[in-house]
Amino acid sequence: MRFATWNVNSIRTRVDRVIAFLERSGTDVLAMQEIKCRPDQFPIAPFEAAGYQVAIHGLNQWNGVAVASRLPIVETQDHFLTQPAFGEPPVIEARALGVTVDTTEALPARDQQASSMTIWSLYVPNGREVTHAHYAYKLEWLANLAEQGRSWLADPAAQIALVGDWNVAPLDEDVWDVDAFEGATHVSAPEREAFAAFAADGWVEVTRERVTNYTYWDYQKLRFPKNEGMRIDFAYCSPALAARVSAAHIDRDERKGKGASDHVPVIVDVN
DNA sequence: ATGCCGAGAATATCTCGA
Numbered sequence: 230m231r232f233a234t235w236n237v238n239s240i241r242t243r244v245d246r247v248i249a250f251l252e253r254s255g256t257d258v259l260a261m262q263e264i265k266c267r268p269d270q271f272p273i274a275p276f277e278a279a280g281y282q283v284a285i286h287g288l289n290q291w292n293g294v295a296v297a298s299r300l301p302i303v304e305t306q307d308h309f310l311t312q313p314a315f316g317e318p319p320v321i322e323a324r325a326l327g328v329t330v331d332t333t334e335a336l337p338a339r340d341q342q343a344s345s346m347t348i349w350s351l352y353v354p355n356g357r358e359v360t361h362a363h364y365a366y367k368l369e370w371l372a373n374l375a376e377q378g379r380s381w382l383a384d385p386a387a388q389i390a391l392v393g394d395w396n397v398a399p400l401d402e403d404v405w406d407v408d409a410f411e412g413a414t415h416v417s418a419p420e421r422e423a424f425a426a427f428a429a430d431g432w433v434e435v436t437r438e439r440v441t442n443y444t445y446w447d448y449q450k451l452r453f454p455k456n457e458g459m460r461i462d463f464a465y466c467s468p469a470l471a472a473r474v475s476a477a478h479i480d481r482d483e484r485k486g487k488g489a490s491d492h493v494p495v496i497v498d499v500n
Numbered sequence: 501a502t503g504c505c506g507a508g509a510a511t512a513t514c515t516c517g518a
Binding site: 242265357413445447448451453456459461482489 | 501502503504505506507508509515516517518
């Protein structure tokens, strides 16, 4: 069984690339971020034609998350219980979508193996500037998700993946030039502590040891040709799910050519 | 090589992204 996460930066602009990726990669479940549209604007037909159901959560042109699955979708949640609001009036933004899929047909029968998996497509707030209210919101968002996550991990058999654009570069090596990020968001100590808290709680980030590459390159200043990128897309798995992960990689080719997202897919294989 | 910002809404220029 293969799942993936990809910040697509507008599904309406990128749908042809996304469908081609699904068919080329054999991905069973794809978590998307920054779809930048409402459900009624989402190009559902090409997904269905390719054999995928789509769960969509989008409020307007900002943010937006979705999950495409060729495994049966059995439950969806359009926010996590402790998810904070932002703005005036306060709104719980479209930044989290939990989709539970039946994995029976994609995995070999095995004693006591779970028959379902919940994949959360997450688009963590950017933060903008460390002095901005959006930054405090980002830290609250991560802390509240961690709080929620601890309750989920009370079940040692939980099959849960928290995947998406975390908007945090956890290590210095996750940015092309740490000096260029002095004082910026994504690399600050509080953000890194908020990210590391998930590991302390028992979540296992399954791509760190299997992928040695960036997942994002800015559109500006020839960042991709010069390989000046950032590693900010991750997959935290519950312990029981992490134990079944066999491989992970990125599809770097998706950053090439006309019409690329600024992020690439991060792909995880599960036995 | 992969190439110098892209997307959406509104309507000409703004917000947002990291």
